[in-house]
Every structure is written in C-alpha cells, then in structure tokens.
Amino acid sequence: MSQTTTTPGPLLAPPAGAQSTVTRTAPASTADREIKRRRVLEILDAKGQDSLLLTTHTALTWYLDGSRVHISLAGDPIAALLVDRDGDHLVTFNNEAGRMAAEELPAGVSLHTVPWHGNLHEAAAAVGRSSGPAGSAGTPAGTPLAEAAVATELRAARQQLLPAESARYAHLSGELAGIMTDVLSTARPDTTEFELVSALAGRVVAAGAEPLVLLCNGSSRSDFRHPLATHTPLGRRAMAVVCARRDGLVANITRWVRFDAGTPEELDAESRIAAVEADIFDATVPGARLDRIFGEIKAAYVRHGFGAEQWEQHHQGGPAGYAGRDPRVTAAATDTVVLNQPFTWNPSGPGVKIEDTVQLTESGVKVLTVDDRWPTTTVNGLRRPVTLQL
Structure with a gap:
C-alpha cells in the first residue's frame, strides 16, 4: 500500500x-x-x-x-x-x-x-x-x-440541515418537481413506461443529478407498489416516481397522470390517501419519536378507510436528506424529530400513493418538491398535488 x-x-x-x-x-x-x-x-x-x-x-x-x-x-x-x-x-x-x-x-x-x-x-x-x-x-x-x-x-x-445544504436541497427538489411537470405533461396513453422514465432520467442527468430510483406503472400495472418500468403503454392513468441525488442530497417525488376523468372510486381513494398524509404531517413535530409517528400512520389508514393492513403493503417513508430514507420509519425507530429536518412520507393504498420531499420548519411542514404549474388541492391548510388530467 x-x-x-x-x-x-x-x-x-x-x-x-x-x-x-x-x-x-x-x-x-x-x-x-x-x-x-x-x-x-x-x-x-x-x-x-x-x-x-x-x-x-x-x-x-x-x-x-x-x-x-x-x-x-x-x-x-x-x-x-x-x-x-x-x-x-x-x-x-x-x-x-x-x-x-x-x-x-x-x-x-x-x-x-x-x-x-x-x-x-x-x-x-x-x-x-x-x-x-x-x-x-x-x-x-x-x-x-x-x-x-x-x-x-x-x-x-x-x-438538522444547515443553511447552505437546506438551500441546495430546496433547489434540487424544485427542479425535480419541474421536471416531473414537463415530462408528464407530454405523456399520452400510448407512451410506454420505459419511454416515460427515459425522458425523466435524461432531464435529471441534464440537471447534474443522478437518478437513483425510476418507477412507472400504467393502468394495467397499478397494483404494484414498486413498479419497475416495462414496455407496457400507460393506458388511461399512470404513476411516476423519481428519487434523484445531487451534492449528496436525495429528493423524492411521486406524481400521477390520467387521460380521462377518473372513476369515482379512484377520486375517493386519492382524497383519502391525501388525508392519511395530512395526519402524518400533523404528527411530524419537533420532539416526536419516529416509532410514535409510525403508530399514528397505522391509525390513519384505519381512520380514512384503507384498513389496518395497508401499512404492511409498502414502507411508509421517513426522514430524508443524504439517504432516500434516513431511516425508514418502523416500530423500532426511536429517533427524535428536530427542526429543519427533511422528510419524505409516502403513504399508499390500492392504486394510490402520495409522496413529496418536505422540511420541518418553525412554521410547520414546508413542501420542497413544488412546481406551481402542477394542479393541487388544499388538504388541512397545505397545497397537495392531485392527478394531472390530460
């Protein structure tokens, strides 16, 4: 040596x-x-x-x-x-x-x-x-x-993110949200899953970031919570997920697009999963322990009509930053939440999921993966993304 x-x-x-x-x-x-x-x-x-x-x-x-x-x-x-x-x-x-x-x-x-x-x-x-x-x-x-x-x-x-890294994280997250809007706005029912994630990957790399996770499911594959892309056309609705890293920081985002008005069942489920997320945000406060938040997550699924077993079908997210989740929240995670800490929670149900990168500030949860062009609704006082209808 x-x-x-x-x-x-x-x-x-x-x-x-x-x-x-x-x-x-x-x-x-x-x-x-x-x-x-x-x-x-x-x-x-x-x-x-x-x-x-x-x-x-x-x-x-x-x-x-x-x-x-x-x-x-x-x-x-x-x-x-x-x-x-x-x-x-x-x-x-x-x-x-x-x-x-x-x-x-x-x-x-x-x-x-x-x-x-x-x-x-x-x-x-x-x-x-x-x-x-x-x-x-x-x-x-x-x-x-x-x-x-x-x-x-x-x-x-x-x-606890420090000032310069908080600024870098917000910049990456905002760019990633804009990339999602740009790419998904051009999707069509006959666009394949691979074509969609290829476009996302190209934009992420062009932004100087590394695409760590790229997921997509069209309407025929909506049962899969971690859908690696295939050559399947998107069909009538689709989900895209990107986790991108730049300067060590990892931003995470999920967005949905559809080409019809959606079924009443889909619209109802989308509203209820956003309500689950709102309850998680309410529990994410300075001094809270992750295992206690995990208990609130499980209760939120029941409260909003998804059933007691839904939390078992996919991980629920957790603190973010220099890892995709740092750590994933479980009943064994006893870390204590602090101000300026970033999070990505990702509650999901059959055919629905919501996910953004956020940071806990003195004024509450601040969403970082934001593009004002994307359609939103207000959930418990916070603007949250809805499915983009094309």
Missing part, C-alpha cells in the same frame, strides 16, 4: 500547456462543515475515542458537504475519510485523486492516495495510527472508531 499526502502542488497540476477543463467546484460550505466537524468531535468525546472512519455514501457525502464519492451508482464509495482531532483525511484511489482534488475536495481536507488495487479502509485507518492513546473501550492505539459503531449518533448529527 502506498500512501501520499497531497497538498496543492505538482501532483494535481494539469500538464504543461493544457487548458483547465474544471467545470465543477466542491459545493461545501465552510460554515456548515465547521459545524459538522464539531458534531463528529462531540461523538468522539462521548465515546472516548480520537478518530472515526467514515466509509458509506451517506456519511461521506454528508460530512464532506456534497462531494461526489461514487463512480458506479451501484458500487461502493471510491473514498474513505478519517476524522481525527488533528484534521480530516480523505483517502482515494490513485486514479481518482486528480478529479477529487480538482472538483470534490472541500477546503481543509487532506488528500491521500492508495493504488487502485489497494484497500481504502486499511489506508484510511493507517493515516491516524501514528499518535493517540488506546480508547476507553479497549481499542488499540490509533485504531479509528468504525462508522457502524456510531450509526445512530451520526444519523442524529445529520438530521
């Missing part, structure tokens, strides 16, 4: 005579990053440790404040980061170092390299082995705390 600490200098300089092609700079906010580092140091203090090794997409993109640490969307991160009391040390493969330094590295983070065939985690752990006593839990001197050991604490540290 070779290891090189890089600073601005020859390793990262472009070849002589070459023109710079850098079109991206790390989005990180210095002010936000200082707060994030302080939060991690508080975790280390509580655990009696001197360093922490971050290895997952969620933790890395949060702590680096929006750096892209992936190549394959389905692959592991191409970087690992050691946070210790002396500073932040990012280790990446040698063939990734130039791009990371030019476009993704926040100020104040030291960059180290390992051969493309090396072990990122071992290299990152080795960065901090030169100093530091053994931890109180009996950890060998210099061995960093594993991310998994403080997963709950890290999740709490990223719950």
